[in-house]
Amino acid sequence: MIKSPAENIDYDGEFRALGGPLLTERAGQRADAYLAQNYPFLSRAAWQKRLKSGELRVDGAIVDASYKLRPGQQLALYHPPSVEPEVDRGIYPLWRVGAVMAVFKPAPLPMHENGPYRKNTFSELLKTEIGPEWAAVHRLDRETSGIVLCGATYEVRKTLAASLASRTLQKEYLAIAHGHCQEAHWTEQGPIGDLTQSEIRIKKWVVPDGLPAETRFQLLEQKAQHVLLKAFPKTGRTNQIRIHAAYAGHNLVGDRLFHPDEQVFLEWFVQGLTDRVVEQTGFKRCLLHAHALTFIHPEDEKVYEVRCPLPEDMQNFWDQLV
Secondary structure: OOOOOHHHOOOOOEEEEOOOOOOHHHOOOEHHHHHHHHOOOOOHHHHHHHHHHOOEEEOOEOOOOOOEOOOOOOEEEEEOOOOOOOOOOOOEEEEEEOOEEEEEEOOOOOOOOEOOEOOOOHHHHHHHHHOOOOEEOOOOOOOOEEEEEEEOOHHHHHHHHHHHHOOOOEEEEEEEEEOOOOOOEEEEOOOEEEOOOOOOOOOEEEOOOOEOOOEEEEEEEEEOOEEEEEEEEOOOOOOHHHHHHHHOOOOEOOOOOOOOOHHHHHHHHHHOOOHHHHHHHOOOOOOEEEEEEEEEOOOOOOEEEEEOOOOHHHHHHHHHOO
């Protein structure tokens, strides 16, 4: 018996959520029309093809193009297994005293095993290239470069993690963003939580019922339509600097998730880092860099400050701006 296109799919692969649960106001539309309207990086005919093949599912079920969508339903798109993506593997020690080390993390490089990443991670490289006893105390996003503080013993890592939670461990970031600043210094205090009306399920934003968050910004330099900022996060919410910068009208160069047009992120999610995505965001990665850390050493109880200048890709981008 000849299998249908849908039956030929290896369902051991991953289906990724396409947007969030369907909003009530979007219900009643044909599946193909909804997809073409809200995810225009594929044509209506292309979406019809994916619906027919079973590569696009609604609540896990195969539906035809004329299927009328209902509130709360979840669309998912098939992503076949792929070779582990290439990363920048160039980690190196910046500073060390006793069982505490500051290590440079390049970008793009994920911190831990996740999705398609297994060996190409900061934690794996730390063990194999610096030593199996070392582990990170905190994390940076895959596309964020800069300082990662690491400990060689459980006791040291536990103490540093407590410092991070109590905010006695202080962080500074450098960021290149779009826009023109009206002030040299300002503070964003918008609470951060899930953006339920977004088509992007993982997206957070400044919302009334969010968790308290505070970021202080300092303008370092202005060039035409871009700014070089220093950011001091007082709290540690997920994507806090990126959210507060974008909320202030200064979305970071290269940031897809918090780009004003959500289609940019959705196109990247399905098609990868296309030329159009790079053109829309301004760069191939989010230009955010963990620039400095100040902390009390768990062993000698002295205060140390570790600094790391802009990496080459960010410095070159800034230098070429007029």
